[in-house]
Amino acid sequence: MKLDRYELAWAAGFYDGEGCTKLASKKRSGGGTREMVRMVIGQVRKDVLLRFKSAVGGLGKIYGPYEQANENWQAQWVYAAQSFEQAQAVFALLWDYLSSEKREQAEKCFMGIRKYHKEVGKWEPKKCFWGHIGRMVVRHNMLHGKRRIMRRCLECDKLRMRKRRAAERAMIAKGL
Numbered sequence: 001m002k003l004d005r006y007e008l009a010w011a012a013g014f015y016d017g018e019g020c021t022k023l024a025s026k027k028r029s030g031g032g033t034r035e036m037v038r039m040v041i042g043q044v045r046k047d048v049l050l051r052f053k054s055a056v057g058g059l060g061k062i063y064g065p066y067e068q069a070n071e072n073w074q075a076q077w078v079y080a081a082q083s084f085e086q087a088q089a090v091f092a093l094l095w096d097y098l099s100s101e102k103r104e105q106a107e108k109c110f111m112g113i114r115k116y117h118k119e120v121g122k123w124e125p126k127k128c129f130w131g132h133i134g135r136m137v138v139r140h141n142m143l144h145g146k147r148r149i150m151r152r153c154l155e156c157d158k159l160r161m162r163k164r165r166a167a168e169r170a171m172i173a174k175g176l
């Protein structure tokens with residue numbers, strides 16, 4: 001990734017004025033919702049968003065153009081970094097140049113999403129890591145008498161075992 005500090009400073013200033021970051025809920029295919037961090041900048045001119053995107057090493061995506069509610073307004077393009085990892089990476093690049101207001105906004109979202117991830121791990125073990133609903137794999141720890149519900153469904157586990165056995169067979173076939 002080639003980064004230009006001048007462009008990063010410009011990008012941070014641009015985001016300060018035009019962008020925002022919030023927690024958004026998205027419907028899951030398996031039912032329920034998923035919380036995510038969404039960093040967005042809406043803009044009538046696409047070229048400015050392209051400059052922003054390249055300043056942050058190509059992270060994020062540009063969507064649109066979207067028609068506006070008022071027909072006198074020009075259609076908008078939207079730059080978005082909408083996963084925890086991606087938004088975090090973009091913020092890491094811009095951080096030194098950002099205003100404290102935007103830093104606080106981002107920190108609140110990241111804290112919120114960490115809390116959400118913890119809660120999902122605790123309260124929604126009926127969904128596996130890939131969003132499948134069903135029975136999860138339960139791992140028993142004989143030594144400590146504890147049982148732990150994994151975030152992997154039985155289907156995913158079967159697939160994993162099948163892959164592992166195939167790999168083992170391949171090794172045997174090779175005479176290893």
Ligand SMILES: [Zn+2]
Pocket residue numbers: 128129130131132152153154155156
């Ligand atoms: Zn699964």
